[in-house]
Amino acid sequence: MTQVKFHSGAAIPLEMHKVRIVQKLRLLPVEDRVAAMNAAGNNTFLLQNADVFMDMLTDSGVNAMSDRQQSAMLLADDAYAGSATYTRLAEKLREIFGMEFFLPTHQGRAAENIISETLVTPGSVVPMNYHFTTSKAHITHRGGEVVELIRPEGLEVTSTLGFKGNLDAAALAELAASGRHIAYVRVELGTNLIGGQPLSLANLREIRQVCDEFGLLLVLDASLLADNLYFIREREPGYADVPVAAIAREIADLSDVLYFSARKLGHARGGGICLRERALHDRMRSLVPFFEGFLTYGGMSVREMEAITVGLEETMDPDMISQGPLFIRYMVDSLVARGVPMITPAGGLGAHVNAMEFLAHVPQTQYPAGALAAALYIAGGIRGMERGTMSEQRNPDGSEPLANMELLRLALPRRVFTLSQVEYAIDRLTWLHENRELVGGLEFVEEPPVLRFFYGRLEPTSDWQQQLAAKFRADFGDSL
């Protein structure tokens, strides 16, 4: 993908695949989009997919599969116990990561459940570069505390640093020396909540050193491994020509446990935990039949497991892992050129809009990133995801922790959108930015106590949505 130059000199990411199965889309008129947003409680998670034109909510479980994945699904060995499909998956993971043991789970958070249940005790701490919503929820649910040790540059909105997901290894050593009980160290690749920002291999080596010095277990969240592999090849000195598989092995070799959501890694639906040590494997294994299912499927369909095996193999192909980051960079660079505040440098997963600056007039207590998500759906039928204060959990005393960043995440599920659809998203977001003063805040009317962003309901603080729709009509005439 990176090798193809255009005679015109234009920097256009060229797809190294062709589309052979399509799904029809529907774009509602703007007035219907306002109605749909309100029916969904101003929460993009609660929209009906049929009402969405571009679904940029997530890349989770919605990446396009390859023909090889689809055909492998037909060969799945459907057995409750001892399925050959499971053996193929376990062997592929062993080949890539070099870890002896594999425990299947139905998705990434199920792996987090088993890891936390085994290792987290009340009062223990889990240091990490940055939390992910479900990882934090599982740890705090068991009385543990998450300590984020992201390096300060990780929280800088605009930057030229290539590895904003790096963990402060000196701070980790200090925490370990403090005598607090550390359940394990969690390192997240392609750090989700700060804009899909990668971590360098050099940083992972530093973290490993601290873990060795203090006898700490290093658990890697490899859900976003594919993007991180791409960025190591692109940005880390000396890795440009190293095969993807060799980098994947080097990453795995530095960790003790590696878990993943196969809704992301492997482009299918499932998850699992890879381990090196038998004793720890045995402890975790006892929980698989309890929460997931028998040991040779772990809650996954055998068809999905076949697709994961092929998807993992395809993840070692530079053409495959570059598609997402290159489309994201195209989108981010185009928006920055039009004056829209974006997280830079472009990371993996999706394009991240800095809602704190985009809607500087909306206070954080009125959820600017959530309001921007609602506004973009109204402006273009585009569904993004709030990643800011709404995605945080209230403190035990009921007070609200304000997020470090207010992001609207526009995920680019891999190989799903065409470049003209990406251009459409850029166009509508640019229009919204020019009309940003019309956008107001949101307030909760139904607020679940845990992971409230999934199914909480909100209302606009004024009639700003009607005003935005009227401006759309005035500017776009009878266009959808």
Ligand SMILES: Cc1ncc(COP(=O)(O)O)c(C=O)c1O
């Ligand atoms: C970094 C990371 N960890 C864990 C998970 C949880 O995975 P799942 O959605 O499969 O439960 C996700 C999902 O988005 C993720 O991005």
